[in-house]
Amino acid sequence: MSRSFDAIIIGAGQAGPALAARLTASGRSVALIERHRVGGTCINTGCKPTKTLVASAYAAHLARRGAEYGVTTGPVGIDMPTVAARARKVILDSRKGNEDWLAGMPGLELIRGHARFTGPRVIKVNGESLSAPWIFLNVGGRANVPDFPGVHEVDYLTNSTIISLETVPDHLVVVGGSYIGLEFAQMYRRFGAKVTVVEQGARLIGREDEDISAAVRDILEAEGIVVRTDACCIRLAKHADGVAVGVDCREGHPEVIGSHVLLAVGRRPNTDDLGLEHAGVAMDARGYITVNDRLESSVEGIWALGDCNGKGAFTHTAWNDYEIVVANLLDGGSRKVSERILGYALYVDPPLGRVGMTVAQAKASGRSLLLSKRPMSRVGRAVEKGETQGFMTMVADAETRRILGAAILGTGGDEAIHGVLDMMNAGASIDTLQWAVPIHPTVSELIPTLVGDLQEITL
Numbered sequence: 001m002s003r004s005f006d007a008i009i010i011g012a013g014q015a016g017p018a019l020a021a022r023l024t025a026s027g028r029s030v031a032l033i034e035r036h037r038v039g040g041t042c043i044n045t046g047c048k049p050t051k052t053l054v055a056s057a058y059a060a061h062l063a064r065r066g067a068e069y070g071v072t073t074g075p076v077g078i079d080m081p082t083v084a085a086r087a088r089k090v091i092l093d094s095r096k097g098n099e100d101w102l103a104g105m106p107g108l109e110l111i112r113g114h115a116r117f118t119g120p121r122v123i124k125v126n127g128e129s130l131s132a133p134w135i136f137l138n139v140g141g142r143a144n145v146p147d148f149p150g151v152h153e154v155d156y157l158t159n160s161t162i163i164s165l166e167t168v169p170d171h172l173v174v175v176g177g178s179y180i181g182l183e184f185a186q187m188y189r190r191f192g193a194k195v196t197v198v199e200q201g202a203r204l205i206g207r208e209d210e211d212i213s214a215a216v217r218d219i220l221e222a223e224g225i226v227v228r229t230d231a232c233c234i235r236l237a238k239h240a241d242g243v244a245v246g247v248d249c250r251e252g253h254p255e256v257i258g259s260h261v262l263l264a265v266g267r268r269p270n271t272d273d274l275g276l277e278h279a280g281v282a283m284d285a286r287g288y289i290t291v292n293d294r295l296e297s298s299v300e301g302i303w304a305l306g307d308c309n310g311k312g313a314f315t316h317t318a319w320n321d322y323e324i325v326v327a328n329l330l331d332g333g334s335r336k337v338s339e340r341i342l343g344y345a346l347y348v349d350p351p352l353g354r355v356g357m358t359v360a361q362a363k364a365s366g367r368s369l370l371l372s373k374r375p376m377s378r379v380g381r382a383v384e385k386g387e388t389q390g391f392m393t394m395v396a397d398a399e400t401r402r403i404l405g406a407a408i409l410g411t412g413g414d415e416a417i418h419g420v421l422d423m424m425n426a427g428a429s430i431d432t433l434q435w436a437v438p439i440h441p442t443v444s445e446l447i448p449t450l451v452g453d454l455q456e457i458t459l
Contacts, residue, residue, distance in 0.1 A: 013040020353417030
């Protein structure tokens, strides 16, 4: 049996439902195929539930600090089943919202099943062949599980499976000192677990500038998290108390014993079982679908959006992929991925908001640069909240006087960074931003001061 549609979308993550809505609104028939859960990573195992857990952890942390604010509290306890139930409700409510939206969408057929290519524009799902002139791949990604010695002989957690944990581990060993791993490390430390972070690299969050990596490490260690960098030979083995994680670091004990181990060592695209070879769709060495500036794959009529195209690993970049494709296909636009100014956040507390280049990347570009840096202890809002950890920094092109990048590691940094991001998208000069009049008392009010402090640096 075979059927044809105007468009087929594989994957109901961030970009898929919105794309289906625009295509059906234009009068096209659409098949949206989802083999697992509607909503993708963000709703089911990513942003929504993890930030719900982060909020619970922050509440516990703030309660323990009550005396600093003149607030008297009793012993702070963690009801982990209730914490997990909050996250689960957010997941289910968000997923149902998406499912209800899709169910009421005229012109759309939501098909549950595993889609595979059998030809350039032919998809087989549940024993049925579907074809369309337009096919959009929005298949997302999953946790990477490296082939560490012993990894398949022990029970381990990933960012997906740890979400439903209803007990606080005695000792959580987090393998991976980057964005996902550090968020869970601080979260579970605040829930009461002993936590050790094991990182192969010389420092945490290695893509960030060294001063940010060092500051984040200081923040985590101040809360009692043990950080082991330079873990040159990670291995896992069963132990009477849980899992033994070999680290072989230059200093410290060569083995860490944990009751639980979380593998947080990156993501991989869900492209290995799509039958892309039958369609002739090219992938890179890591399995990401190769796309051009318009998100078109190597085969005409097939696009790739979201985590599977290697152009961004965030909910907001997946959404922007949808915007680019729709603008070009339906609205007569000519939008390009290369025009995107990337911003993102690390949701430890205090959070890191980042946009554009790091200082190291700016220096490597060979430009004449302007640089400034201000501690959060100079920010009134941070002082008032008693949360003065971190700093903000900015780098600009000395000739064009355009901002190249900025970072705010501090309270509200994930929100305040948008003032810089918006100025960069508008193409405004640092002179325009310097004369903005921000609201007091906020974190954002220090941004014009940060601009005013920009000084030329010698490369």
